[in-house]
Amino acid sequence: MLNKRNILILVGLIIIAGIGSYIVSDMLVPEKNPPHRYSGIIMGNEADKILNRVCFNCHSNETSWPWYTSLPMINLLISSDVGEARDYLNFSNWDSIPEDKRVLYLNMVFDKIERNEMPPMIYKLGHPEAKMTQEDLKILKDTASSLGISFNPK
Numbered sequence: 001m002l003n004k005r006n007i008l009i010l011v012g013l014i015i016i017a018g019i020g021s022y023i024v025s026d027m028l029v030p031e032k033n034p035p036h037r038y039s040g041i042i043m044g045n046e047a048d049k050i051l052n053r054v055c056f057n058c059h060s061n062e063t064s065w066p067w068y069t070s071l072p073m074i075n076l077l078i079s080s081d082v083g084e085a086r087d088y089l090n091f092s093n094w095d096s097i098p099e100d101k102r103v104l105y106l107n108m109v110f111d112k113i114e115r116n117e118m119p120p121m122i123y124k125l126g127h128p129e130a131k132m133t134q135e136d137l138k139i140l141k142d143t144a145s146s147l148g149i150s151f152n153p154k
């Protein structure tokens, strides 16, 4: 089975998959961190700090890309997550959401946090800073009520 020819084929396939994963990950996130930033208020000063800490790594143009995110195949997983997350909601482009639509997005944001669906479970395993503390939840609760949005996390 493992004769010289098969080993060569195997090595060739690994190299092609490695190179392919770079090409595809560049297609998914062509520009790692586009320059545009939104510097106004999204929810409120304190609540925005929480979003920044917990959500911005995927839902903004301020993603951190540590060395392991450029390993072949892992780069694919992370790029597709960040690309998809930005497509759904990119807080750096908050200014391009019409003001009357923003509350709809905020409703979605609170809903995801309330159901504990965001940030994704697997992400929290490797990112202790992405865990919501009781204090965070209190701030978010006050912010939601000031915006007239219902928010009852468990």
Ligand code: HEC
Pocket: 051, 054, 055, 056, 057, 058, 059, 080, 081, 082, 084, 085, 088, 089, 108, 109, 110, 112, 113, 118, 119, 120, 123, 130
């Ligand atoms: C590890 C990356 C990551 C982090 C961190 C993250 N998200 Fe997401 N988010 C995604 C991805 C990927 C999607 C699109 C696929 C899905 O819905 O699972 C998404 C989708 C969403 C959506 C749209 C859901 C829909 O169905 O329309 C909302 C709202 C959202 N996230 C809010 C948040 C909030 C709020 C935070 C922080 C508390 C957060 N996310 C943190 C990756 C992330």
